[in-house]
Amino acid sequence: xxxKNRTKLLINGLNQEKVLNELSKxxxxxxxxxxSFKQSEFEIDSxxxxxxKKIVVSYGFVIENIQNYGVxxxxxxxxxxxxxxxxxxVSLLFYVIxxxxxxxxxxxxxDAQQAQQIENYVKKNLKSNFKxxxxxxxxESELRNQFDFVSSxxxxxxxxxxVINFNEAVLPPEMEDEKSPIISQFDGLITExxxxxxxxxxxxxxxxxxxxxxVYPYIIDSQGQxxxxxxxxxxxxxxxxxxxxxxxxxxxxxxxxxxxxxxNDIYIGGLLLYGDSSEISYAQYDSExxxxxxxxxLLLPLSLKKTIYYETVTEEIIEDFESVKEQLISxxxxxxxxxxxxxxxxxxxxxxxxxxxxxxxxxxxxxxxxDIAKVVT
Amino acid sequence: MFNFFKExxxxxxxxxxxxxxxxxxxxxxKALYVEGHKGVTSISSEMVAFKIKKGRVVxxxxxxxxxxxxxxxxxxxxxIKKVEIF
Numbered sequence: 001x002x003x004k005n006r007t008k009l010l011i012n013g014l015n016q017e018k019v020l021n022e023l024s025k026x027x028x029x030x031x032x033x034x035x036s037f038k039q040s041e042f043e044i045d046s047x048x049x050x051x052x053k054k055i056v057v058s059y060g061f062v063i064e065n066i067q068n069y070g071v072x073x074x075x076x077x078x079x080x081x082x083x084x085x086x087x088x089x090v091s092l093l094f095y096v097i098x099x100x101x102x103x104x105x106x107x108x109x110x111d112a113q114q115a116q117q118i119e120n121y122v123k124k125n126l127k128s129n130f131k132x133x134x135x136x137x138x139x140e141s142e143l144r145n146q147f148d149f150v151s152s153x154x155x156x157x158x159x160x161x162x163v164i165n166f167n168e169a170v171l172p173p174e175m176e177d178e179k180s181p182i183i184s185q186f187d188g189l190i191t192e193x194x195x196x197x198x199x200x201x202x203x204x205x206x207x208x209x210x211x212x213x214x215v216y217p218y219i220i221d222s223q224g225q226x227x228x229x230x231x232x233x234x235x236x237x238x239x240x241x242x243x244x245x246x247x248x249x250x251x252x253x254x255x256x257x258x259x260x261x262x263x264n265d266i267y268i269g270g271l272l273l274y275g276d277s278s279e280i281s282y283a284q285y286d287s288e289x290x291x292x293x294x295x296x297x298l299l300l301p302l303s304l305k306k307t308i309y310y311e312t313v314t315e316e317i318i319e320d321f322e323s324v325k326e327q328l329i330s331x332x333x334x335x336x337x338x339x340x341x342x343x344x345x346x347x348x349x350x351x352x353x354x355x356x357x358x359x360x361x362x363x364x365x366x367x368x369x370x371d372i373a374k375v376v377t
Numbered sequence: 378m379f380n381f382f383k384e385x386x387x388x389x390x391x392x393x394x395x396x397x398x399x400x401x402x403x404x405x406x407k408a409l410y411v412e413g414h415k416g417v418t419s420i421s422s423e424m425v426a427f428k429i430k431k432g433r434v435v436x437x438x439x440x441x442x443x444x445x446x447x448x449x450x451x452x453x454x455x456x457i458k459k460v461e462i463f
Contacts, residue, residue, distance in 0.1 A: 021416040024446045032443035034421050042443075 005046040005070030006030065012039050013061030022055055039064075046070065100295050101129045102157060107164040114149055118164055121146065131157055132293045139164075179217030179230050182373045184208045188237035191369060198231030208237065214373055235373040238347060241366045243335035245328050249358040251317050256286065259311035266294075269301045282311040321360050332364035344368045380449055382412045399429040403457055408444075409436060411451040417443075425453060435461045 008031075013019070016034065020042075023029055027048040034040045044052050046068060056063055068076075079086050105122045107115040122139065136155040143153050143164070151169035155162065182198070190206045198215040202208055215231040263276040287309050294302035329351055340346075348367040355361050382400040399413030415428040420443065426435045441455035 017417050017420060020420070020446065024417075025448050029446040030444065032420070032446060 005068070005072050006043045007046045007049050007052075008041060008043045008065075008067040008069065009052065009056070009063055010035075010039070010041045010065035011056055011061045012064050013056075013059065014038060015059070016040050019056060019059045019061060022059070023052060026051055026055070041065075043069075046073075096300065099160070100131050101160065102126075102131060102134060102162045103129070103160045105162045105164070107166065109166045110168055111149075114147070114166075114168065118143060118147065118150075118166065122162065122164065126162075132295065134162065136162075179228055181213045181217050182215040182231045182233060182235070184210055184212045184214050184235075184237075184372050186210055186237070186239045186370070186372050188239040188370075188372055190235060190237045190372075192234075192236040194234040196232035196234075197229050198233060200233070202235070208372070233373045234371050236369055237372045238367050239370055239372065241336050241339040241368070242363055243332055243339070244361055244363045245332045245335070247319075247321055247324065247328055247360045247362070249319060249321055251319075252314060253317055254284075254312050254314050257311045257313055261309040261311075263307045263309070265305040265307075267303045267305060273302070280309050282309065284312045284314065286310045286312055325362075328362050329364070332362045333366075336364045336366050340366065340368065341370075344370060380412055381410070383449070399434075401434070401460065403460060406457045407454070409451075409453040409457050409460070411453070412449060414449070414451055417446070417451070422455070425451075427451065429462075433463045435459075435463070437461075 011019070016038075020029065020032065020040075023044070027044050030043040032040065032042040049066070053063060105119050105126070107118040107122070109115045109118070121143070125142075127133065134157060136157065139155045139162075140153050143155070143166070144150055147166075149168050150166050153164065153166040155164050157163075181201075187209050188207070190202055190204050190208060193200065193202070193204055195215065197219070198217055199219055200215055201213045208214065214235055215233045217231045218226045218228050221227050259282065261280055261282070263278070264274075265272060265276060266274040287307055289305060289307045291303055291305045294304050332351060333349070336349075345368060346366055347369055349365065351362055351364045353360060353362055399411065401412075402410040404410065411427070411434070413429065414434075415430060417425070417427045418433070419426040422441050423439065424435065424437050425441055425443070426433060428434075436453065436457060437459040438453075439456040439458070441453055441457075443451065444454045445452040
């Protein structure tokens with residue numbers, strides 16, 4: 001099969017040389033053969049066919065045959081002669097390409113309205129329809145956070161559909177009247193209590209730990225009977241946040257130098273298709289590996305394994321504690337401040353220093369006052 | 378097809394008249410390259426004739442085929458027996 005697109009013309013007429021000379025003024029002529037006194041055949045580039053026809057006809061010649069060669073004509077003839085096979089190949093290609101995409105979202109649950117709600121939410125928030133970019137685990141956790149009525153959920157890609165199975169959160173009848181107690185969310189010293197409803201299990205001045213029951217969900221009526229109620233209270237406590245930093249006067253540290261080498265390997269269904277065999281020139285290194293699916297289908301299950309090599313050096317460090325003490329204290333403070341939540345006011349802060357014989361520990365403590373009463377459902 | 382002699386002439390800055398002259402390369406009697414023809418006057422498998430600036434060239438041979446023809450060049454293939462310039 002010729003790559004260039006050429007057209008072979010068979011012409012009939014008198015004075016072949018004159019037509020040949022005229023044609024050669026406008027286009028190159030290839031493989032000219034004089035078949036008889038009146039008949040000859042030759043090839044031209046297909047793009048000149050229209051012009052050639054015009055010239056040949058203007059000289060009173062008859063074009064007896066036109067034959068095309070080249071890739072484009074081969075593809076055209078393939079469609080003409082082998083339409084069915086070409087159709088199958090095109091369909092197969094189309095299938096392989098479209099198989100990598102999710103086209104429908106189906107939510108399956110007991111309540112059709114809730115299923116519709118989930119479907120609409122997923123359709124609206126699906127960033128990409130490409131299977132490789134859909135993270136079913138993150139969709140699951142997002143739906144769990146977004147919809148309170150969902151108790152369990154599973155998201156899976158089946159064929160070209162994203163199928164979401166969910167179960168509705170239904171409390172058993174015996175649990176419907178039960179209330180949860182108020183549980184302490186922090187360790188702290190209780191400074192103030194405003195009980196609204198329920199039975200107290202703590203008093204001002206008590207030190208409580210995270211998880212301790214602060215208020216029970218019942219009250220004792222005048223008959224001495226327990227009556228279930230929703231516990232409500234504001235319980236303020238002095239809460240401590242702590243963070244520690246250890247310092248060794250003699251230590252060995254491994255640091256990254258900043259030099260990085262990246263290697264990419266391509267796998268087809270677990271088998272190595274392309275591997276970067278270059279050697280790592282670093283004497284010492286750390287590596288991180290990530291694997292990404294390039295196409296999720298059975299025909300071409302391609303995945304890319306990317307390994308990043310970081311050059312490292314090991315250093316022996318001798319550092320006097322007194323020279324870095326202030327820095328370590330401020331670092332310990334910064335670490336402790338990270339625990340603080342929005343709008344919390346610092347009541348007190350201090351640090352303690354322990355250790356000796358080359359090892360020191362700085363523990364930084366920040367106290368705040370906050371409401372530790374929170375109903376756990 | 379490229380114009381071999383024309384390109385060389387232009388590169389070495391030859392006289393313009395020389396560029397317009399014709400050049401013939403006979404390749405071991407099996408192919409013939411002509412540059413600077415002025416039109417084919419006769420063509421068959423035994424003989425090809427064409428005009429040049431000041432005359433005519435006749436090539437005789439066996440199984441001659443015109444592999445390529447453009448306004449300025451000719452590439453002939455076949456057994457070249459005789460080249461005559463008139």
